[in-house]
Amino acid sequence: MKPFTEQTLSIIQRIPSGHIMTYGQIAKCAGNPRAARQVARILHSMSEKHQLPWHRVVNAKGNISFQDANRRKEQRTLLEQEGIAVINGRISLEEYQFCCEIPFE
Protein backbone atom coordinates (compact mmCIF):
# COMPACT_ATOMS: atom_id res chain seq x y z
CA MET A 1 0.00 0.00 0.00
CA LYS A 2 1.38 3.35 -1.05
CA PRO A 3 1.13 6.46 1.12
CA PHE A 4 -2.32 7.83 1.60
CA THR A 5 -1.45 11.10 -0.08
CA GLU A 6 -0.07 9.39 -3.14
CA GLN A 7 -3.10 7.11 -3.37
CA THR A 8 -5.38 10.07 -3.11
CA LEU A 9 -3.55 11.90 -5.86
CA SER A 10 -3.71 8.85 -8.13
CA ILE A 11 -7.41 8.39 -7.52
CA ILE A 12 -8.20 12.00 -8.29
CA GLN A 13 -6.22 11.79 -11.49
CA ARG A 14 -8.15 8.68 -12.44
CA ILE A 15 -11.54 10.34 -12.27
CA PRO A 16 -12.93 10.19 -15.83
CA SER A 17 -13.95 13.39 -17.50
CA GLY A 18 -17.60 14.04 -16.94
CA HIS A 19 -17.58 12.26 -13.58
CA ILE A 20 -17.06 13.34 -10.00
CA MET A 21 -16.08 11.87 -6.64
CA THR A 22 -16.77 12.80 -3.06
CA TYR A 23 -14.21 13.29 -0.32
CA GLY A 24 -15.40 10.28 1.61
CA GLN A 25 -15.33 8.11 -1.49
CA ILE A 26 -11.79 9.11 -2.33
CA ALA A 27 -10.63 8.69 1.24
CA LYS A 28 -12.19 5.24 1.39
CA CYS A 29 -10.53 4.19 -1.84
CA ALA A 30 -7.23 5.52 -0.58
CA GLY A 31 -7.51 3.28 2.45
CA ASN A 32 -8.78 5.66 5.13
CA PRO A 33 -12.57 5.96 5.30
CA ARG A 34 -12.23 8.69 7.91
CA ALA A 35 -9.61 10.79 6.13
CA ALA A 36 -11.91 13.03 4.13
CA ARG A 37 -10.19 16.01 5.70
CA GLN A 38 -6.86 14.92 4.42
CA VAL A 39 -8.26 14.72 0.94
CA ALA A 40 -9.45 18.27 1.29
CA ARG A 41 -6.06 19.36 2.46
CA ILE A 42 -4.32 17.63 -0.40
CA LEU A 43 -6.56 19.33 -2.90
CA HIS A 44 -6.03 22.70 -1.34
CA SER A 45 -2.28 22.36 -1.22
CA MET A 46 -1.21 20.13 -4.10
CA SER A 47 -3.88 20.47 -6.75
CA GLU A 48 -2.24 23.42 -8.43
CA LYS A 49 1.21 21.86 -8.54
CA HIS A 50 0.08 18.41 -9.60
CA GLN A 51 -2.41 19.45 -12.22
CA LEU A 52 -5.18 17.61 -10.43
CA PRO A 53 -8.77 17.77 -11.73
CA TRP A 54 -9.83 19.34 -8.45
CA HIS A 55 -13.03 20.53 -10.05
CA ARG A 56 -14.17 16.91 -10.20
CA VAL A 57 -14.05 16.63 -6.44
CA VAL A 58 -17.16 17.61 -4.53
CA ASN A 59 -18.42 16.96 -1.04
CA ALA A 60 -20.80 14.19 -0.05
CA LYS A 61 -23.75 16.50 -0.53
CA GLY A 62 -22.93 17.03 -4.16
CA ASN A 63 -22.14 20.66 -3.52
CA ILE A 64 -19.02 22.64 -4.14
CA SER A 65 -17.13 22.97 -0.89
CA PHE A 66 -15.77 26.39 -1.63
CA GLN A 67 -16.73 29.38 0.40
CA ASP A 68 -15.61 31.90 -2.17
CA ALA A 69 -18.31 32.58 -4.73
CA ASN A 70 -15.63 33.11 -7.35
CA ARG A 71 -14.11 29.67 -6.86
CA ARG A 72 -17.53 28.03 -6.83
CA LYS A 73 -18.51 29.71 -10.05
CA GLU A 74 -15.20 28.73 -11.58
CA GLN A 75 -15.63 25.09 -10.63
CA ARG A 76 -19.20 25.09 -11.85
CA THR A 77 -18.04 26.35 -15.22
CA LEU A 78 -15.36 23.66 -15.40
CA LEU A 79 -17.87 20.95 -14.54
CA GLU A 80 -20.34 22.17 -17.10
CA GLN A 81 -17.62 22.02 -19.71
CA GLU A 82 -17.33 18.31 -18.96
CA GLY A 83 -21.02 17.83 -19.45
CA ILE A 84 -21.95 17.82 -15.77
CA ALA A 85 -25.17 19.60 -14.95
CA VAL A 86 -24.75 21.92 -11.98
CA ILE A 87 -28.02 23.16 -10.56
CA ASN A 88 -27.72 25.82 -7.89
CA GLY A 89 -24.12 24.82 -7.25
CA ARG A 90 -25.34 21.29 -6.77
CA ILE A 91 -24.47 18.17 -8.73
CA SER A 92 -26.46 14.98 -9.17
CA LEU A 93 -24.19 12.51 -7.45
CA GLU A 94 -26.28 9.60 -8.65
CA GLU A 95 -25.62 10.57 -12.23
CA TYR A 96 -21.97 11.51 -12.20
CA GLN A 97 -20.36 9.95 -9.14
CA PHE A 98 -17.56 7.71 -10.23
CA CYS A 99 -17.62 4.37 -8.41
CA CYS A 100 -14.00 3.79 -7.46
CA GLU A 101 -13.63 0.12 -6.62
CA ILE A 102 -10.18 -0.28 -8.04
CA PRO A 103 -7.94 -2.37 -5.76
CA PHE A 104 -4.93 -0.16 -5.22
CA GLU A 105 -1.76 -1.84 -4.15
Next chain:
DNA sequence: CATATGACGTCAA
Protein backbone atom coordinates in the same frame (compact mmCIF):
# COMPACT_ATOMS: atom_id res chain seq x y z
C1' DC B 1 -28.34 10.66 20.70
C1' DA B 2 -25.14 8.66 17.24
C1' DT B 3 -22.80 8.69 12.81
C1' DA B 4 -20.56 10.81 8.81
C1' DT B 5 -18.21 14.54 6.60
C1' DG B 6 -14.90 18.24 6.02
C1' DA B 7 -10.68 22.88 0.09
C1' DC B 8 -7.11 22.67 7.79
C1' DG B 9 -2.92 23.05 10.52
C1' DT B 10 1.28 21.32 12.08
C1' DC B 11 5.62 18.53 12.03
C1' DA B 12 9.62 16.45 9.64
C1' DA B 13 12.85 15.95 5.86
Next chain:
DNA sequence: TTTGACGCCATAT
Protein backbone atom coordinates in the same frame (compact mmCIF):
# COMPACT_ATOMS: atom_id res chain seq x y z
C1' DT C 1 12.38 27.67 2.94
C1' DT C 2 9.29 24.59 0.62
C1' DT C 3 6.89 20.18 -0.08
C1' DG C 4 4.98 15.81 1.61
C1' DA C 5 2.59 13.21 5.19
C1' DC C 6 -0.89 12.43 9.21
C1' DG C 7 -5.02 12.96 12.73
C1' DC C 8 -8.45 14.99 16.06
C1' DC C 9 -12.60 17.72 16.48
C1' DA C 10 -16.77 20.49 15.37
C1' DT C 11 -20.97 20.73 12.83
C1' DA C 12 -24.89 18.80 10.18
C1' DT C 13 -28.09 15.14 9.38
